[in-house]
Amino acid sequence: MPEAEAIRLAQQGDAAAFERLYRLHSRRVYSLCLRMVSNVSEAEDLTQEAFLQLFRKIATFRGESAFSTWLHRLAVNVVLMKLRKKSGNETSLEQVTEPDDESGGPRRDFGGPDLRLAGSIDRVNLQRAVEQLPPGYKTVFILHDVQGYEHNEIAEIMGCSIGNSKSQLHKARVRLRELLHEAIRAKAREERKAAGTASGSSGED
Amino acid sequence: MSSVGCNEFVAQMGSWMEGEREPAAQAHLAHCEACRSLAADIDAIQSAAPTLSVADPEPPARVWAALRAQLVQEGLIREALPPPKGERQPWLAALFTQLPRPALAGACLALLIAVGFGIRGPVSQWTSRAPAFPLSAQLDTAEQTTVSSFAGSNSAVSASLHQNLEIVDHYIALCEKSVRDEPQNDAAREYLYDAYQQKADLIDMITERGDSIQ
Numbered sequence: 063m064p065e066a067e068a069i070r071l072a073q074q075g076d077a078a079a080f081e082r083l084y085r086l087h088s089r090r091v092y093s094l095c096l097r098m099v100s101n102v103s104e105a106e107d108l109t110q111e112a113f114l115q116l117f118r119k120i121a122t123f124r125g126e127s128a129f130s131t132w133l134h135r136l137a138v139n140v141v142l143m144k145l146r147k148k149s150g151n152e153t154s155l156e157q158v159t160e161p162d163d164e165s166g167g168p169r170r171d172f173g174g175p176d177l178r179l180a181g182s183i184d185r186v187n188l189q190r191a192v193e194q195l196p197p198g199y200k201t202v203f204i205l206h207d208v209q210g211y212e213h214n215e216i217a218e219i220m221g222c223s224i225g226n227s228k229s230q231l232h233k234a235r236v237r238l239r240e241l242l243h244e245a246i247r248a249k250a251r252e253e254r255k256a257a258g259t260a261s262g263s264s265g266e267d
Numbered sequence: 268m269s270s271v272g273c274n275e276f277v278a279q280m281g282s283w284m285e286g287e288r289e290p291a292a293q294a295h296l297a298h299c300e301a302c303r304s305l306a307a308d309i310d311a312i313q314s315a316a317p318t319l320s321v322a323d324p325e326p327p328a329r330v331w332a333a334l335r336a337q338l339v340q341e342g343l344i345r346e347a348l349p350p351p352k353g354e355r356q357p358w359l360a361a362l363f364t365q366l367p368r369p370a371l372a373g374a375c376l377a378l379l380i381a382v383g384f385g386i387r388g389p390v391s392q393w394t395s396r397a398p399a400f401p402l403s404a405q406l407d408t409a410e411q412t413t414v415s416s417f418a419g420s421n422s423a424v425s426a427s428l429h430q431n432l433e434i435v436d437h438y439i440a441l442c443e444k445s446v447r448d449e450p451q452n453d454a455a456r457e458y459l460y461d462a463y464q465q466k467a468d469l470i471d472m473i474t475e476r477g478d479s480i481q
Binding site: 074076080081084088089090092093096097105106109110113117133136161178179180181183184185188189192203204207208209210213221228231236237238239242254 | 278280281284304305307308309310312313315316317318319320321323324325326327329330331333334337338341343344345384398
């Protein structure tokens with residue numbers, strides 16, 4: 063059943079159409095939720111809540127935007143609301159970034175020529191770094207760089223301007239770079255420490 | 268050609284990464300090691316990002332089961348049209364195609380037993396349905412055990428648990444009524460087994476959550 067047909071039938075309450083829409087989009091929505099909250103149970107609840115809101119409102123969908131964009135907007139709102147409740151703050155999307163990144167000037171800790179990320183990024187350390195991003199940065203980074211949405215779609219999903227989406231993405235990448243550098247340095251320190259301990263032990267023998 | 272400084276280059280990084288390479292920015296990059304390093308790192312991050320979604324899983328079947336039960340409860344979906352043969356949910360299709368009916372019932376019970384429930388007799392709280400459905404009675408018993416295991420736990424969790432079970436029970440009651448009304452209707456029986464499976468999934472999920480809560 064094509065998506066447009068499933069939407070039309072779902073608007074009439076057809077059970078199979080609801081399921082079809084769920085099957086078409088649940089993986090991406092679940093993936094978004096999982097990356098945003100890094101907790102399987104919470105991601106399941108958020109996925110369910112996003113689709114529930116979608117199906118409650120589906121009769122009002124008129125096709126002004128792509129269905130997946132509309133669904134992702136609902137999902138992002140559900141996730142951000144959850145994160146705000148968790149943090150106890152009623153903050154706007156603009157505020158879920160880091161204050162020192164809003165000062166305007168670029169940071170000068172660009173890293174030296176001896177520390178390049180190329181070749182040293184794997185899924186695990188990148189995922190750990192993404193988990194540490196503020197929610198606003200994280201959302202844009204996941205939507206654009208991981209899930210492949212364009213800035214105009216992200217602007218619609220997040221209710222912001224295209225320029226704001228680009229700006230958030232850039233800041234997210236720069237922050238990720240810092241986090242990855244920190245992780246690499248920490249790993250290097252641990253390895254040196256381990257090597258020192260090993261040589262100390264062998265010296266005692 | 269006017270040159271740009273580091274601050275200007277960094278401000279233009281978004282456009283640079285999208286392929287808009289102004290000559291002035293290229294000139295700056297040619298002699299600025301710090302900005303070259305920044306651009307290379309951002310490029311590496313951008314290239315690595317799609318790998319995060321490679322192994323993304325499907326949500327577990329219980330998410331759809333709970334969602335569907337909620338939709339039924341809210342009256343958002345119609346129950347009339349049975350799915351055509353061969354277009355059933357994948358997670359159920361496997362059960363239905365690999366197992367005959369009695370085996371399916373056994374599989375549901377095995378699932379319940381496997382998650383650690385004891386069978387301790389009839390349940391008064393949830394037995395408004397006719398006793399003509401033995402699998403239903405077994406599920407009710409498992410449900411009662413689950414509910415009692417939550418006694419004294421977080422009241423909000425307990426309330427949510429009761430609410431979700433009531434939704435699924437309502438769905439099962441509707442399906443059982445359909446089977447009683449039309450005992451020869453295969454679609455009605457399939458819906459009933461679907462409802463039982465949803466309840467088994469829900470109890471399984473509650474048990475998992477309960478382990479993490481308590």
